[in-house]
Amino acid sequence: MPQDPEAALARLLEVMARLRHPETGCPWDQEQDFPTIAPYTIEEAYEVEEAIASGDPARLLDELGDLLFQVVYHARMAEERGWFAFGEVAGAIADKMIRRHPHVFGEEEARTTDQQNAAWEVQKAAERVARAEGGTLAGIPVGLPALTRAAKLTKRAGRVGFDWPDAASVLDKLEEEAAELRAELKEHAKDADPAALRDEVGDLLFVLANLARKLDLDPEECLRGANRKFVRRFGYIEQYLVSEGKTPADTDLSRMEDLWLAAKRAERRKA
Structure with a gap:
């Protein structure tokens, strides 16, 4: 059932504040800081990608909630340090999107996708200059995969x-x-x-x-696809061996390679 987004977000922010409360909050949440939460943030982003690939709307809803919670978590920790709060995070990204889309929010003429991509890069370069980030490769996060x-x-x-x-x-x-x-x-x-x-x-x-x-x-997407394929085909090997009362550990490599090829043939027949 649809919920009022403002009320739902206010409730989420209150949940986060209570979890981090120094006296009545959750001990685990109280102990966390930016470095300890960062790996969870990255993991949740990948789980959103997996949910998209699954085509399951319910799973996507759940994973998007987990990712939003990560943003709220970081914003809460920043607020506790007097840096900024969630409102500043939301306001900053809204300002950035308006600034980078003058053809939508300003008086510029409509752009093609290629024109928008080129303008986007020009705007990002200007923002890097404003942040005093010099060099062609500046601004590409070290923390990316x-x-x-x-x-x-x-x-x-x-x-x-x-x-x-x-x-x-x-x-x-x-x-x-x-x-x-x-x-x-x-x-x-x-x-x-x-x-x-x-x-x-x-x-x-x-x-x-x-x-x-x-x-x-996308090289990451290519590798994730290869990982999924490996899991799927190795699972076929294990299932077949179970039917024979065996496991991979007590099966020679030649036999497992034969089953791997059988898994590939089975996939081609389904395609």
Whole structure:
């Protein structure tokens, strides 16, 4: 049943205030601060994405509530420190959206999507200058998922001409990085330097993130899809082995690879 949004938000803010009350609140909530809550905020954002992928409106409603609670949580902790309150958070984002959409809230003419994207980047660049954030790559959060940040870093660099010309060129670079990793493994065999391996694998992942970008794909979404596929196919293996009274631990790799291929064939038949 629809609820009045102002009343519902006021109730949520009161719930948060009571949870954080220094005398009568919840001991766990009283102990939290920005660093301890931040991982939950990130997790909730991903759970919203999963709810969207599920197509379940009830699940999406629940996860959006969890994410909103995270915003309320951070705003409450900021208010306790005298920094700002939830009203300032809501007001600041409303002001920002109005500022970045003069064609909607001002007198500018309507824009195409491409024109809006270009204007958006110009406005964000101006805001970075106002915040004294210098450099082409300034303002790309360090806390982003690494694959997403890799794609954003090179997208930003690409705007000033520092970019691969096409996806084929990125594939060439991927082969080059893979060759360097093979050389590292071959040269050192069993005593490879972990730092060197971490560096080479990082280079591979960085190039893969940019291959996704060049193909207009979100690298995080690609990897989440691959994760879901792995879980689905490995689940098929486990279920089949259960029917034989076995587990993966007492099954050889060759047999599990056969079942993996069977899972792939089953998916193709359903497609």
